[in-house]
Amino acid sequence: MRKFTKEESEGAVLAILKNHVGVENAITDSMIRHIIQVADPDDRKPSAGLRDVINSLRQQGEPICSGLVGYWYAVDIDELEQNINALDGRALKIMSATKGMKECLNRWKTRGQNSLL
Numbered sequence: 001m002r003k004f005t006k007e008e009s010e011g012a013v014l015a016i017l018k019n020h021v022g023v024e025n026a027i028t029d030s031m032i033r034h035i036i037q038v039a040d041p042d043d044r045k046p047s048a049g050l051r052d053v054i055n056s057l058r059q060q061g062e063p064i065c066s067g068l069v070g071y072w073y074a075v076d077i078d079e080l081e082q083n084i085n086a087l088d089g090r091a092l093k094i095m096s097a098t099k100g101m102k103e104c105l106n107r108w109k110t111r112g113q114n115s116l117l
Helices: 006-017 029-036 046-059 077-111
Strands: 064-067 070-073
Touching: 006 029, 006 046, 006 070, 029 046, 029 070, 046 064, 064 077
Parallel strands: none
Antiparallel strands: 064 070
16 A cells, blocks of 8 residues: 555545535545555554544645545535534543543542552
């Protein structure tokens, strides 16, 4: 598998997604990876490399949506807002889980524990 530069990967993924506008035209991550053979720079799972590319494109302001059906380019404001709300919900759940784990860590440190066993 050829390793693309970050810019090459982003350009290829963006070109694909701009041809998949609206949730009804979503494309799966495995299909995107099959088309462009995205290689992960850290040799993690290939889907992790694609997620990194998608994340970077979103940070650059590209309206890339995702869901159970795959990835797609937002067709309108409503679709983009729905996807933003879903991402916000996921982020809040992750932050809540992190908070709980930090509380556990603090309890362990207070008791001088290194493990549960």
